Amino acid sequence: MIEEVKKRLGQIINPVNGKTFEVEQRWQHISVNQDKLVLEYNRDGISPAEKRVVEQEIIKTLSDLIGVENILVKTVSSQSQDVFKALDKATPSPTPNPEPSAPAQLKVGHGTIDKKKPVPGVGKIIAIGSGKGGVGKSTFTSNLALTLAQMGKKVGVIDADIYGPSLPMIFGKRNEKPRSNSDKKIIPVEAHGIKFMSFGFFINEQDPVIWRGPMLGGVLNQFLFDVDWNGLDYLLIDLPPGTGDIQLSMIQNAQVDGAIIISTPQDIALLDAKKGAEMFKKLNLPLIGMVENMSSFICGGCGQEHFIFGHDGVQKAVEQLEIPFLGKIPLEIELRTGSDQGVPYMTQKNLEGRAVWNSFIDIGQKVDHFFNPTPDKAKSGLFSKILGFNK
Ligand SMILES: Nc1ncnc2c1ncn2[C@@H]1O[C@H](COP(=O)(O)OP(=O)(O)O)[C@@H](O)[C@H]1O
Numbered sequence: 001m002i003e004e005v006k007k008r009l010g011q012i013i014n015p016v017n018g019k020t021f022e023v024e025q026r027w028q029h030i031s032v033n034q035d036k037l038v039l040e041y042n043r044d045g046i047s048p049a050e051k052r053v054v055e056q057e058i059i060k061t062l063s064d065l066i067g068v069e070n071i072l073v074k075t076v077s078s079q080s081q082d083v084f085k086a087l088d089k090a091t092p093s094p095t096p097n098p099e100p101s102a103p104a105q106l107k108v109g110h111g112t113i114d115k116k117k118p119v120p121g122v123g124k125i126i127a128i129g130s131g132k133g134g135v136g137k138s139t140f141t142s143n144l145a146l147t148l149a150q151m152g153k154k155v156g157v158i159d160a161d162i163y164g165p166s167l168p169m170i171f172g173k174r175n176e177k178p179r180s181n182s183d184k185k186i187i188p189v190e191a192h193g194i195k196f197m198s199f200g201f202f203i204n205e206q207d208p209v210i211w212r213g214p215m216l217g218g219v220l221n222q223f224l225f226d227v228d229w230n231g232l233d234y235l236l237i238d239l240p241p242g243t244g245d246i247q248l249s250m251i252q253n254a255q256v257d258g259a260i261i262i263s264t265p266q267d268i269a270l271l272d273a274k275k276g277a278e279m280f281k282k283l284n285l286p287l288i289g290m291v292e293n294m295s296s297f298i299c300g301g302c303g304q305e306h307f308i309f310g311h312d313g314v315q316k317a318v319e320q321l322e323i324p325f326l327g328k329i330p331l332e333i334e335l336r337t338g339s340d341q342g343v344p345y346m347t348q349k350n351l352e353g354r355a356v357w358n359s360f361i362d363i364g365q366k367v368d369h370f371f372n373p374t375p376d377k378a379k380s381g382l383f384s385k386i387l388g389f390n391k
């Protein structure tokens with residue numbers, strides 16, 4: 001099959017001059033890595049707008065052979081960053097002269113590989129990942145956001161899970177359409193005191209998901225840099241499930257400050273923890289810790305605690321790998337019903353004091369403590385220093 005792939009890729013047209021990539025010898029690297037087709041071409045002279053055309057053509061020409069989520073397109077450029085910057089300036093904005101509060105639009109395409117940029121107006125950015133889908137990543141992210149908000153923090157969330165964006169549902173804002181302001185910035189949607197942005201707002205729930213694989217980096221870049229996040233203490237990113245190249249490329253451009261991995265207590269947890277830790281290590285990203293979700297179920301009828309997905313799997317994994325453990329979240333029906341109804345668990349004051357509630361409070365404090373060691377400790381450290389206790 002690889003020969004067929006190479007043959008077809010050779011026929012890709014450079015939109016700048018109409019010549020094929022074969023004639024221009026642009027392909028640097030075509031290989032299969034695990035289940036991904038990794039493609040790398042020389043993009044000298046190709047602007048970001050033309051690059052999007054090229055990428056769409058690549059996906060189209062291979063569509064009957066390989067799913068778009070398995071294609072990873074990389075580029076090299078001899079003049080690299082200068083070229084990117086100059087050409088990006090020359091590219092027209094997707095929303096020329098928008099009226100104040102015009103409907104927000106998304107550019108589809110790669111993010112430019114730049115050095116890591118801080119997001120203006122945001123204190124700390126936390127990426128939340130998982131080895132696989134359905135482990136409760138979005139449930140965790142939204143309720144952690146609400147917990148931090150209860151602690152007096154200003155919190156935003158980016159729902160970057162293109163495969164199953166669920167924050168509009170969890171926050172009860174399914175029919176919202178984000179607008180952009182007079183500075184051409186997208187205005188985040190607000191619910192329960194949390195500002196958030198989701199891929200879900202830009203796709204029809206029935207439509208096939210088109211911004212996949214190679215295009216994801218660019219859209220997340222827009223969610224980071226083209227959204228008006230001003231004034232946040234924390235911005236949480238709900239990543240797509242998995243610990244591969246897609247997740248890696250999504251966050252490599254932004255200055256992310258820490259990561260959390262969430263898993264269920266099954267055998268696979270150890271593998272997830274390992275892969276997740278490796279991914280964040282590649283990005284030099286401090287791992288705040290791992291969370292075990294669906295750790296047990298306390299039966300309302302018999303009062304007994306049942307370990308449906310096994311016992312302490314994540315805790316054992318983190319001990320073995322020497323990764324910090326943040327805590328366990330048991331199964332509770334209200335966690336699911338709250339999410340389904342747009343009234344997340346941590347907004348329901350009547351649930352205060354329950355096991356799940358207490359876990360979120362504890363984890364929220366640990367996360368905040370990771371970035372802001374408690375004043376008391378700092379103080380006692382200072383006093384003991386003055387008094388000479390630390391000698
Ligand atoms: N601790 C829990 N107790 C009960 N239901 C949960 C719990 N964690 C997640 N769920 C439910 O499991 C499903 C998958 O969770 P979700 O957060 O969407 O996972 P992911 O984002 O990892 O795909 C949802 O229906 C959610 O409400």
Ligand SMILES: [Mg+2]
Pocket residue numbers: 137138139161164165166
């Ligand atoms: Mg999710």
